[in-house]
Amino acid sequence: MNLRDEGCILRLSPLGDYGLIVTWCTREQGIVRTAARNARKPGSDFTGRLDLFHECELLYTEPTRGDLATLHSAELISPRLPLRRSLLHLRLCSYLANLLLATVEPGAPGSEWHTLMAGALDYLVTEPPLRPAILTHFEKRLATLHGIFNPAVPAHAALQQHFAHLPAGRAELLAALAP
Numbered sequence: 001m002n003l004r005d006e007g008c009i010l011r012l013s014p015l016g017d018y019g020l021i022v023t024w025c026t027r028e029q030g031i032v033r034t035a036a037r038n039a040r041k042p043g044s045d046f047t048g049r050l051d052l053f054h055e056c057e058l059l060y061t062e063p064t065r066g067d068l069a070t071l072h073s074a075e076l077i078s079p080r081l082p083l084r085r086s087l088l089h090l091r092l093c094s095y096l097a098n099l100l101l102a103t104v105e106p107g108a109p110g111s112e113w114h115t116l117m118a119g120a121l122d123y124l125v126t127e128p129p130l131r132p133a134i135l136t137h138f139e140k141r142l143a144t145l146h147g148i149f150n151p152a153v154p155a156h157a158a159l160q161q162h163f164a165h166l167p168a169g170r171a172e173l174l175a176a177l178a179p
Helices: 087-103 111-126 133-146 155-162 170-177
Strands: 002-015 019-026 030-036 055-061 068-078
Touching: 002 030, 002 068, 002 087, 002 111, 019 068, 019 087, 019 111, 030 055, 030 111, 087 111, 087 133, 087 155, 087 170, 111 133, 133 155, 133 170
Parallel strands: 030 068
Antiparallel strands: 002 019, 002 055, 019 030, 055 068
């Protein structure tokens, strides 16, 4: 069954000689992994459309087994090019994406995951990532969506306690974000 959705790209991994595994945070289906066959071949229909943090309208077929759907098309909505203006932007966006992927199961429905991630990326398109509050606010919203936020406990501690494997590098990122 073909599905049409809107999503932002959180991770890209090679698939064979020319393909890509694209991990999306979609509006309708949550975290979705798709196989984009021949995406890295010159002249591919996917050329210029599949890159980190791009927002696309995608058409894909649900997997019959496993969790890897087949991507048929991706129409670029927003490339979010300003995120590439500094290494700090990319580090922060990558950390947020990896944090979301570490805490949300593939196929967990709900537009709240997409709203959170797309909102953070869109905010960072216009604002410099020079405050640790950007990261801590994202963690607080993520913990709230998971139902584990407690005002007496820092959100990152609640996430760490609930989810065993969170991305590394938080302390270094906070130090880089400090004014």
